[in-house]
Amino acid sequence: MTIIASDSATLTRSLDQLSVGESGFVGKINQLSAAVAQFDPHLGRRLMEIGFIPGEPLQVLHKGFFGGEPIAVRIGHSTFALRRFEAALISVITDKK
Template structure:
């Protein structure tokens, strides 16, 4: 019997690794979290979409360069933490 890898958030994905988006959670309501989740989904972070972590900025590991489809986006760590993924 094979077990699927546990869900993690996009901010913890290693450079060069690929994953599939499972869910985008709204952030804190007082920070405009619903708008941020909607923005991420409009950019292509939708359930079932394949993504790849391209690079982490230095110092501090921000921003994160993420490939979604044929597009590349830079996300802050707190934005990436809203995206639940299934690593491949």
């Protein structure tokens, strides 16, 4: 698990690492791994097209029972279900806890 301190009051984590109820702001869409890029080379762009753009507030609403998939995320007035590998591409800036 990678946690990067962006300043003394915030942390940057990937969306799949957030717990249900946690919220934050989209930091960036991380680079696709070779395996993901081969499967869906346009995934990063699609995530941005549906609203995962830097600075947008989001909240994790629910995680599935088996393996934590899908992950229900509210961004703006919309709710999306993401697979764990999709959520892992999204950096989220959260308050330090």
